[in-house]
Amino acid sequence: MTLDQWLTLLGRQHPVAIDLGLERLTTVAERLSLTGRPLARHVVTVAGTNGKGSTVAMVDAIARAHGLSSGTYSSPHLRRYNERVTVKGQYVTDDQLVAAFERIEAARTQPGLPEVSLTYFEVGTLAAALIFQEAALDVVVLEVGLGGRLDAVNIFDADVGVVTTIGIDHVEYLGSDINAIGREKAGIFRRGAGAVLGSSDLPASVREVAEHCGVGTLRQLGESFVRTDAVDGHWSWSGHDAKGNDVELVALPDPHLPLDNAASAIQAAWLAFGPLSAERVARALSSLDMPGRLQWKGPWCLDVSHNPHAAAYVARYFKARERQGTVPARRVAVLGMLGDKDPDGVIEQLQSVISEWIVVSLAGDRARDADTLVAAVKRHGGHVLARCDTVDQAMHYCETLQPYADERLVCGSFLTVAAALDYLDAQSE
Incomplete structure (x- = not known):
């Protein structure tokens, strides 16, 4: 089948479009040998109500500017499904996606084992993971689709989890209690890993979850890392590296994206694969092209x-x-x-x-x-x-x-x- 035919099939094979939970997905991931080993040397997962896509793009650009091979998984796409998965700065091809979908279909319907029904997003997540592992990347950056704790990307452990912002959205799935929503999104954090809180206005539940699960390093915007406003097209960032040392980047170009997200992306990059070069971060921010974002x-x-x-x-x-x-x-x-x-x-x-x-x-x-x-x-x-x-x-x-x-x-x-x-x-x- 062509990619379009696959996408049509995936859109109708599960009874509901959104079915939060990890049990079905984990079953198929295990059949594909996707569990038990990392997707890449460094994995960053980004959750939040807004700013996820731009944060993912900036972490990816910073990684590539530092000579690292990287991949991203994000959603939804704007014009072509291929936009959801990038490897080394390029959209993956139809053939790569079709090959991954074929492997997933064979695994979920494997003879002698119970057939497992998956949503469109769940299949897409597994496809991205297969492509990333085949590419043997240095860095993979994953964008949560909905919530965090029960979202498909959360079957993969992250070295650094980022929560950008928390607002009331998707109330039919997450509810209208801001602290409850915060707890769901903070479900991406892992014991001993890095946690970046990308807003000074997050509900208290986000930090509580991070501390309760025992993250190794916790950084919050406005406390342990800060940024200036852009003046004459430039701004500055200061924060801490993974060892807690003070670090600073000055005269950074305005990426024309929310600077809170840019600051969070820089802090996540420091924790995941630092040290960073101011010149290379500047080059990364100057190279960004985010269709549909201002x-x-x-x-x-x-x-x-x-x-x-x-x-x-x-x-x-x-x-x-x-x-x-x-x-x-x-x-x-x-x-x-x-x-x-x-x-x-x-x-x-x-x-x-x-x-x-x-x-x-x-x-x-x-x-x-x-x-x-x-x-x-x-x-x-x-x-x-x-x-x-x-x-x-x-x-x-x-x-x-x-x-x-x-x-x-x-x-x-x-x-x-x-x-x-x-x-x-x-x-x-």
């Missing part, structure tokens, strides 16, 4: 922010631009969201930096109809210019506005941003 294409800014915490960061970003003199006459947002997300929270955070809204319906079982977004925008005093049935319609409508919007934000979902990028690429052909 990505500019002409007047369009595309960001996958789909919860209030992420939307607040986008709002702060635009306010900082305005303080620096970039004040558009008109900034219009194209917003499309999934049904399990919080539109009121997102709109409330963005309303102060958005002039008008174009709302769009997304396709699929989890999609949110544009009419509910219209109501949410109006609840927060916003003005809806149009309600569209597709992202293409919304993009075209925005382009025909008179007067034109000086800046156009596309946000609310990976699906919204992916469709917008497809539209812009088609327009440029």
Whole structure:
């Protein structure tokens, strides 16, 4: 089968899309000989509500800048499934993924043993692990899909666990108690390993879990490592290496990603495979290309922010631009969201930096109809210019506005941003 055919099959072979728990996955991993040995010389696992993807990308870039071979596993993808797995800075090929899926299928249906049903994400996690072990990498960086303790990537032990931020999200799986959510995400920590707390505003439960499980080294942003704000495009970081020695990196380039995540990535790298060179960290941060994270294409800014915490960061970003003199006459947002997300929270955070809204319906079982977004925008005093049935319609409508919007934000979902990028690429052909 082709990769697309495999992905279609994987999407429907398990009765539910999300099935938290490690027992089924561990059974198949053992059949594949994936347990009992590390994925790489150094493994970093990243959990949190927001900032996971950028933290993964920065740890990976720092590792490669220091001459280490590395791989990443992240989700969801923006446009192609292959984006989820990288080896040495490159997306894996269709053939690599298909070969891994075939091995997993043979293992889960192994004759003489009970057949094991796996979710789309669980199969993808095992596929990434097979590819990493075959590549014999120095560093592997894993992004938790949902939660932490019961997420598929947690079957692999990490030398360093990072928790970026904690917010209320995925309440149907994690609940609405912030401390309970913190405990779930902190489930990635291991006895004797490193723990990086990537926010000064984490619930107390995260640190409690880290200390209770007996991590070897605990570093928290604002306490044991700190960062300055970016001034004239540069910032500085100071913290501790794995032995507790003071270390400092100065004149680092602004990666145009949250600096809390950049600081956490640097601290995780120090613990996992330091020492680090300021010159090489600077090179890593300068090389980053994160599609869908405050990505500019002409007047369009595309960001996958789909919860209030992420939307607040986008709002702060635009306010900082305005303080620096970039004040558009008109900034219009194209917003499309999934049904399990919080539109009121997102709109409330963005309303102060958005002039008008174009709302769009997304396709699929989890999609949110544009009419509910219209109501949410109006609840927060916003003005809806149009309600569209597709992202293409919304993009075209925005382009025909008179007067034109000086800046156009596309946000609310990976699906919204992916469709917008497809539209812009088609327009440029």
